[in-house]
Amino acid sequence: MIDQNPVLALDNVSKVFGKGDTSIYAARSVSFALRAGRTLALVGESGSGKTTCARLIMREYQPDQGQLLFRGVPVTHSMAAYRRAVQMIFQDPFSALNPAHTVQYHLERPLRLHQKGLSAAQRKAAVAELLERVKLDPALMAAKFPHELSGGQRQRISIARALAVGPEVIVADEPTSMLDVSVRLGILNLLNEMKRSLGLALLYITHDIATARYVAEDIIVMYAGQIVEWGPTESVLNDPQHAYTRLLLSAVPDPDIRFAQSQYNAEMADVDNIRRLSAAPQPVISEVGPGHFIRPIAG
Numbered sequence: 001m002i003d004q005n006p007v008l009a010l011d012n013v014s015k016v017f018g019k020g021d022t023s024i025y026a027a028r029s030v031s032f033a034l035r036a037g038r039t040l041a042l043v044g045e046s047g048s049g050k051t052t053c054a055r056l057i058m059r060e061y062q063p064d065q066g067q068l069l070f071r072g073v074p075v076t077h078s079m080a081a082y083r084r085a086v087q088m089i090f091q092d093p094f095s096a097l098n099p100a101h102t103v104q105y106h107l108e109r110p111l112r113l114h115q116k117g118l119s120a121a122q123r124k125a126a127v128a129e130l131l132e133r134v135k136l137d138p139a140l141m142a143a144k145f146p147h148e149l150s151g152g153q154r155q156r157i158s159i160a161r162a163l164a165v166g167p168e169v170i171v172a173d174e175p176t177s178m179l180d181v182s183v184r185l186g187i188l189n190l191l192n193e194m195k196r197s198l199g200l201a202l203l204y205i206t207h208d209i210a211t212a213r214y215v216a217e218d219i220i221v222m223y224a225g226q227i228v229e230w231g232p233t234e235s236v237l238n239d240p241q242h243a244y245t246r247l248l249l250s251a252v253p254d255p256d257i258r259f260a261q262s263q264y265n266a267e268m269a270d271v272d273n274i275r276r277l278s279a280a281p282q283p284v285i286s287e288v289g290p291g292h293f294i295r296p297i298a299g
Ligand SMILES: Nc1ncnc2c1ncn2[C@@H]1O[C@H](COP(=O)(O)OP(=O)(O)OP(=O)(O)O)[C@@H](O)[C@H]1O
Pocket: 017, 018, 024, 025, 026, 044, 045, 046, 047, 048, 049, 050, 051, 052, 053, 207
């Protein structure tokens, strides 16, 4: 059964870089919640504020306004439980692993830190189990160094390493964008399986709105640090209500995503205007379908 109480929530969070006239809202009054057994896709073009949200969640940045809530409690600096519960998978599986260490070492390290009571034999068994979870053969993989692995295999090791501490939330920032097209779906399927079998709450960050369909129950579309549209994936993809979401979808060469091409073409003539208007701060929110909301463009 899906737990409807959020594991993690951003409550009206803003992050500003720079000062005065040159300041940029990398995140502006962003609120969303991650729930066990569900994936939320955070979608937007480069510079829309996706990675800033990930860094806020990973506590690399402090919010200028708003707060993070972990199981309903405001997150403080000293929450060791939070650090263990919230793990990240990075875009670049090549730089995420230390070339001097074996797979066994990479997976044992978090176990040594977070499960101090394990014997050497128990750690070895735990590493084998983690490798099996990410569909890699422990007998073949444990002794290998990162340079002996393919990109897809490295990303599976990164996922296994994140799982080693028993997380509740995984933040996956563009986890497939540096991989060959042929292995991308395998990684997304693996994340799906982790979500289901371990009841993880996933935040899937991507610039590619089409891939959100494979993993996410819900989608948030961001532009200029602001959430412009959010709702159930099917509803947002099949019936996008915000001009900026339609702009993103217009760039998707995917016949499975249905939208009235002619209707969007008229808007595409006005791309710059859509971006300019979508970037304007807009506090008004409208519900356009069950659980499906937009921040209407002002003016
Ligand atoms: N440390 C920083 N200092 C100054 N400006 C920053 C910093 N980090 C992000 N920004 C700015 O904040 C805005 C949002 O950036 P962010 O990296 O969150 O976007 P993004 O959607 O993740 O883009 P990408 O997909 O390219 O990573 C951008 O205008 C960016 O230039």
